Amino acid sequence: MIVNIHDAKTHFSKYINKVLLGEEMIIAKNGKPIVKMTPLSQRNEKRTPGLSCGQIEISDSFDDPLDRMLIAQAMAENMVIASKDSLIRQYDGVMTLW
Secondary structure, eight states: OEEEHHHHHHTHHHHHHHHHTTOOEEEEETTEEEEEEOOOOOOOSOOOTTTTTTTOOOOTTTTHHHHHHHHHHHHHHTOEEEOOOTTGGGSTTOEEEO
8 A cells, every 4th residue: 555645644543553464555755655664573582681691891981971961960050969979979069969
């Protein structure tokens, strides 16, 4: 089935249901097909937590950009940061709770 963009927007939920039931859906602009709607494949197998254990390493500085933004915001607005992170306390003028 080929539908134009306006019709696809108007009846989006209806078309999603049709695609999930196996119907092919093409969206066209000015009569030219531009998008094909297809369902994502469903995983039947269950995930097993911990399969990558020990294979991924996250550095201690992983949170640094976010921490620096929080610290700058707290200093600019005299706010308190609720954190047990001892590194945050190294910044003068930052109040922490905990």
